Amino acid sequence: MGIYARTLTVHNYRSYELYELELDEGVTVLVGPNAAGKTNLVEALQLLTAGQSFRRPSPSDLVRDGAPGTKIELRLEGDGRVLDMGMTVERGRRAFSRNGKKVTASGVRGVLPSVLFCPDHLDMIKRSASVRRAALDDFGVQLNESYAQLVGAYERTLEQRNNLLKDRFASHDLLGAWDDALITAGASVLVHRLALLERVRERLVDVYARIAPRETVDVRYRASIGDIPAASARDRDAVVSCFAAALAETREDEVRRGLTLVGPHRDEIVFLVDGREARSFASQGQQRSLVLAWKIAEVEVTYDILGRYPILLLDDVMSELDAARRESIMRFVEGEIQTVITTTNLGYFSDGILDASKVVGIGEEKRA
Secondary structure, X not given: OOOEEEEEEEEEEOOEEEEEEEOOOOEEEEEOOOOXXXXXXXXXXXXXXXXXXXXXXXXXXXXXXXXXXXEEEEEEEEOOEEEEEEEEEEOOEEEEEEOOEEEOHHHOOOOOOEEEEOHHHHHOOOOOHHHHHHHHHHHHHHHOHHHHHHHHHHHHHHHHHHHHHOOOOOOHHHHHHHHHHHHHHHHHHHHHHHHHHHHHHHHHHHHHHHHOOOOOEEEEEEOOOOOOOHHHHOOHHHHHHHHHXXXXXXXXXXXXXXXXXXXXXXXXXXXXXXXXXXXXHOOHHHHHHHHHHHHHHHHHHHHHHHOOOOEEEEEOOHHHOOHHHHHHHHHHHOOOOOEEEEEOOHHHOOHHHHHOOEXXXXXXXXXX
16 A cells, blocks of 8 residues: 655745645646746655755745744655644744654654655756765665664764864874764665665666666766775775775875865766767767656655665656656656656646646645
8 A cells, every 4th residue: 555645734934824635646746837836846745755855955944934933744655654844933042853752853754754845956967976875875775764864973983084184283092983974874885875876776777768768877876985896885895995005095185185185075976978978079969868767766766675665755757858858757657656846837748647636736825
């Protein structure tokens, strides 16, 4: 059966004073003009499923102008359970809850994972490496809480080590201790990242072949600590050795520049089309097909790992995709995948899709 999002309620949230949205188990289409608040509802769904927003807002950004605070709630049902996820912002502080009990973001994350696809993602291939790393890590933290903990530990260690490198009076012994901490945390992140990327890669290659059968694609991980053979990628001790050697080699340059130059924060995820790097050589259509395939792969990997599908959030991407790619994604969601789509134009959808979907108009008349 699986778990589904049933009811989203927002109070003094962004553009909304009070609004309740009932969701279909299949496809819910939110239609309305630009600036009507459709993306705000998608963001609320992501906050209560992924524990974070793609907009990376400050807590005060979520509060409706003039209101003292905000509250959003999402009821989940399925597998014989009813779960109420919540988030409030009061006095500039954000707090999550689960069935009325206060939790951290991890308490709402992963129960019903979400995969978001929005126009900003369409440039993922040609943007900086940090965007592609974040795409993989943001996906990973929803599937495994230890992944989130490892990434957090590495980022904190990296910050402390960079601060130390900027201190020209720091001792070599102290720097050596932070080297060990960085290697320990970084090797764990790398092992998890490489394992997750391989699962996404397998699905992506298959999905892309259905979208563009005459082309071949691949995804590779380019580690800043040097080449990590596939066999070694599963061996944490081997990754530790590579990391330690890379730090030793770059030590003088790092001290001179006051910056950690190798590690997961400097790595690259490389997409290839017909053996050539997509960032430099792929057409816009090929790059968009790669991103579409990546998002579909995320949905399939979620099912592979958790045994249930995520909720798929498609925010205003139909206007950015051509007819063939729109058809590809709608064929994919026609099965068991709960999907929320925002659009300004119902003409992007066939009559059959609309007949099988719940269509909700979003506009001023829908607000309290």
